[in-house]
Amino acid sequence: MIFTVRDASLRVLLIERGKPPFEGDFALPGGYVREGEDLDQAALRELAEETGVTGLYLEQLRTFGAPDRDPRGRTFTVAYLALGPDLPTPVAGTDAAKAHWVPIETALSYELAFDHMAILKEGLDRARAKLEYTTVAAAFCREPFTIAELRHVYEVIWGFPLDPSNFRRKVTKAADFVERTGEFRTPETGRPAALYRRGSAALLFPPMPRSGDVGREAYPSPVTA
Amino acid sequence: MIFTVRDASLRVLLIERGKPPFEGDFALPGGYVREGEDLDQAALRELAEETGVTGLYLEQLRTFGAPDRDPRGRTFTVAYLALGPDLPTPVAGTDAAKAHWVPIETALSYELAFDHMAILKEGLDRARAKLEYTTVAAAFCREPFTIAELRHVYEVIWGFPLDPSNFRRKVTKAADFVERTGEFRTPETGRPAALYRRGSAALLFPPMPRSGDVGREAYPSPVTA
DNA sequence: TCAATAGTGTCTGTCAGACAGTATCAG
């Protein structure tokens, strides 16, 4: 499952299935692990085949293995979450099926194949949660980027506006979240903005505050049996 | 992988292997998923078989699938993390191998079978991280429990002392972390302590502060390929 | 009485939220 930010919306790559089961439905991109291949390698390979892109942020989400998740028989899916800056329109996959960058709200209203809706929701929760206490938001920005662009990532993924002034203070004072390049970029109208690149820190402490109230999930869904 | 707190130390259940490969080494308990069985169910069943205990907190950690992780051939392990209050000494497993509750520092100094050391470390990082922003610490306490007992859980798992006064303020003011039973328990010496049971909240907001400096891992290990 | 543990109150520093005010560009 790969997310990107484009045109003021968070988007997920979906593939229209060309074969049964679920023919014509949208599904998350995926494939099979090859012999002698690690799980991470397999995820990177599949993504590269489908989007032509490398150098993404990638992490394992979790494994889904309900006995009835594929009508054809027992399967296990090791779901991955990938994040990247605005990506090229995907190349047609080997399945020659159509791939689209679908805004997340739209995707959530679709009927997705298999248990992919559950996977999508968990991935979304994870991405939202990770913005709080890591610096992954910067993975959505093509370097160099402005503070406003980085803020935009948070706003689009969390779905509410952040105070520009407080956001700037937080991001620039946090150790190694972003680094100034020394360059500037002049917008269509307005004062030029300082440009930054990603810093070396992976974790953000203290975390970026999310206004308390907003939807916070007890990911990963624990079992208390 | 199951953790518990006993005798002022965090312990993990390890099983001494009775057969090759890695005969005589310690390994994490595990087993195979049965037909028609979900992953969560399988984890619960294996734990019940090995410890005789039910009603634990359980969550999926992640899946390990390096091609060479088992010398006998390609395998995938879906690792789970379980937490529970001081548990009975484990019953002999079906393998009739010896099972022990090993203090975590001791376990970390062993040579574990397969890639189980990597799994153990990730599980430990996860447990430590989860204490910060969830109420799982209470899963280590048998009800009813005192605030001091709950604090001991944090201290043992994080490995440093917390200020009793500030801890109490935090825990009792957080919404639905713990609930007073109205009963008291008198310690060997000293003032009786109020007793509590687990509250309904799964998440703790704002999080329990961990003194910033201490080992904080970028779990789950992301790939930036 | 003392030792030991439980629990309360208070001061201080850090940081987030709110928002006023200044800076620098295109036109």
Added chain:
DNA sequence: CTGATACTGTCTGACAGACACTATTGA
């Protein structure tokens, strides 16, 4: 100049760290 965006400064409230102080038991 205006309008737009970038950036700085300041006040306030919430909360964590430190720690003094009180409360209640058994011996």
